[in-house]
Amino acid sequence: MTAAAPEEERGAAGSEGGRSAPPSGRPESGGRRTDPGSGLTRAYLFAQRAARALVRGAHTNWRRSLHLRVISTTLVLSLLVMAGLGYVLISQVRSGLLDAKIGTAVNDHRAGLNYALAELQENETGDRDRLMYNIANELADRSGDTGLYGVVILPSVDDELGWVGEKLEEAPDKKLEDSVPERLIDQIRDSMGDQQYHTYARIQSDTDGTEDPALVVGAELTHAYELYYVFPLQHEQEILDLVQRTVALVGTLLVILLGLIAYVVTRQVVTPIRSAAQSAERLAAGDLSERMTVQGEDDLARLAVSFNDMAGTLQEKxxxxxxxxxxxxxxxxxxxxxxxxxxxxxxxxxxxxxxxxxxxxxxxxxxxxxxxxxxxxxxxxxxxxxxxxxxxxxxxTLGIEPSDIRDAVMKAVGDAEQIAEKRGIKVIMRLPADPCVAEYDPRRINRILRNLVVNAIEHSEGRDVVVTAAGDRDAVAVAVRDYGVGLKEGEEHLCFDRFWRADPARVRTTGGTGLGLSIAKEDATLHGGWLQAWGMPGQGSQFRLSLPRHAETELRGSPLPLVPPEFSLGRAYPREGEDTT
Missing domain, CATH: 1.10.287.130 (Signal transduction histidine kinase, dimerisation/phosphotransfer (DHp) domain)
Known part of the structure; x- marks a missing residue:
């Protein structure tokens, strides 16, 4: 493969007409090569997006569905309870099986130890190796036809062979001499007398290399020998596996059954609640004839009756x-x-x-x-x-026509010019250089802006009034800023109420009907726009009119901020000559 790249490069350099020839044995694909990793990358990204979408969908369903939350919670709690009960049950069964096995094993080992000691006393002279071999086989024969245990006699001197007695027809491939743990041997050799010790070990098979659990009981036979019984725990392991499978199966079935019960019970409660929610939504949408179906005489039925009574009363009112x-x-x-x-x-x-x-x-x-x-x-x-x-x-109704919002601003300022001159107030216009054309009713928008400018002059406390216009791709806006008495907290909404006045004791110098801002709010809403107010006591106020560029389109934002920019700088008033646009 290292030689293929130079061949392709030479073929590309020597091809006629500047077109590279495809490599030998590969189909031409429009002059482009496919990166082998790109397909894996796309598959990985697709799987990642799918996983994220799945997680978002599950999280959304979890938040929105009471039914799903109750069932999921029931399943999780049931699973935890069954896992805890199963663990306790299996632990008890394991402990009982092992305790019974240890008791039987110790008794059998004690009987074998007594027999071996008696044989050694009767045959003090003779071939010691032959005697140990016979004792081991005799003790192994006592395990019965099923081969309940194997017998191992080890000399206390290291590097000497021991004797193994076992039912060869039952376990010919078991390496019993290697199944006695070193820790048990050391423990017996460090002890005094014929005290019995036991531990758990593994019996290794010669055929497949598997290891089976076993219990090893040992004690000192004489100062020169040790007697070990190796009890396989396969039967106990099979019983324990059966108990574990039974507990797992019963637990799974019980969890599924509890989930089904939770589904049925929750559905009986959630269905009327969903019906009530849907009825409430239709009632809130204006369908005053909406009523819930009453079934039975339980709490949910009383809820439906109360809901219907409430709906009827609301309809009448x-x-x-x-x-x-x-x-x-x-x-x-x-x-x-x-x-x-x-x-x-x-x-x-x-x-x-x-x-x-x-x-x-x-x-x-x-x-x-x-x-x-x-x-x-x-x-x-x-x-x-x-x-x-x-x-x-x-x-x-609206008389919509494309108009430049700058013209409306200049007309409104011109109409209020005499009032401003009488009070010695200067109205500063900050208009963009480019046209800000939008579709609106000029008569109504002129009325809104004139009202905002006159109100700003009325409440400016002798300070200048700033009128700013701006536009972006989707909307145009006009902000009228004064530096007078301002608005208290909450008054930015009350100021649009009919006949509302910030200070009833304040004397009007320019007249007014108390309906100007209310009509302005209605006119702005009629255009699909916003008329909003901001103010702070002693810091002045700002009213912002925002309109969509095109009629019948939703307004999503405004080109001008509602809060004056100088407040983002930590100052109540702009410095002289500072541009706050």
Missing amino acids: IQELEELSKLQRQFVSDVSHELRTPLTTIKMAGDLLFDDRDELEPAMRRSVELLQSQVERFEELLADLLEISRHDAGAA
């Missing part, structure tokens, strides 16, 4: 409020229309008197001027009442 609101709107509209005729007559008479005020006495002249101003204010109030009634009735 809402209908009463709708009728009352309809009558109020109709009354306001009728009164506004009916007052227009006498107001027109009064205004005509007042205009005549106002035109000839110079010929009147000073006291009469002042009365005529007050009459003229109050008639004009009364006319504005009637116009605002009519506009509010249109919004309440849902009859307000």
Whole structure:
């Protein structure tokens, strides 16, 4: 493979027309080579995304589904309980089996030890090796046809062979001489007398190399020999494995059964709750005729009855409020229309008197001027009442046309110029160089901006007013900032209520009906825009109007911040000459 790369490079360099020839034995694929690792990378990324999506889906279902949480919790707790009970049960069974086996093994070993000692006393002379061999085989024969244990006699002197007695027809491949642990041998040799010791070990097989558990019991036979009994624990291990499988099977079935029980019980509770939630959602959406189905006489049935009673009461109250609101709107509209005729007559008479005020006495002249101003204010109030009634009735319409928001700002500032000059206030405009065209109703937007500018002048406490306009790809915005009395906490929402005033004791110098900001809020909402307020006591306030570029589109953000930028610098007022845009 190391020679293939140079051949490909030579083939690429020597091909005609600047086109590289494909390597020998490989199909041409449009002049591109496929990286073998790229497929693995894509598969890994796909698996990673799939795993993340699975985790997110499981987490979402866990948060949203009470049914799933109850069942999952029941399964987990049941599994933990069954695991704990199974562990205790298996531990008890294992302890009982081993204790019984140890008792039997010690008794058998004691009997074999006594027999071996008796044989040694009767045959003190003779071939010692032959005697030990016979004793080992005799003791092994006593284990019965099943070969319950094997017998090992080891000399106390190292590097000497011992004697093994076992049922060869039962375990011909077991290496009993290697199954006696060294720790047990050392423990017996360090002891005094014929005290018995036991420990656990492994019996290794010559055929397949497997190791079976075993119990080894040993004691000193004479000063020169030690007697060991090796008891296989295969039968006990089989019993323990059977108990473990039985516990695992019963535990699994019990956990599944508890899960099914939890599913059925939870479903009986969750289904009515879901039905109640759906009914509440439809009721909140305006379907006042929505009612729950009542089944039975239990707690859930009483919940359904209470819900239906509540829904019926709400429907009655809402209908009463709708009728009352309809009558109020109709009354306001009728009164506004009916007052227009006498107001027109009064205004005509007042205009005549106002035109000839110079010929009147000073006291009469002042009365005529007050009459003229109050008639004009009364006319504005009637116009605002009519506009509010249109919004309440849902009859307000928009005359949408593409317009530059900068023109609306300049017109609003121009309309309020005389008021600002009287109070010695300078209105500063910060307008972008590029057009900020949006689709809106110029009449309503001009009214909003004029109202915001006049209110800023009214509450600026003699300081300048800053009007800023900006636009981005999706929206345009205008912010009107003053440095006057400001707003207290919570008043940024109350200021849009009808006839609300921040300071009732404050004397109005520019008139006003108390409906301007309410109408402005309704006009902004009608455009799908926002009209928001910010303020701090003694730090001034800022009102921001945000409109979408295109009508019938959702407004997701504003090009201007609601909180003035100078507050992010830790100062209440901008420094002289500082640009706060």
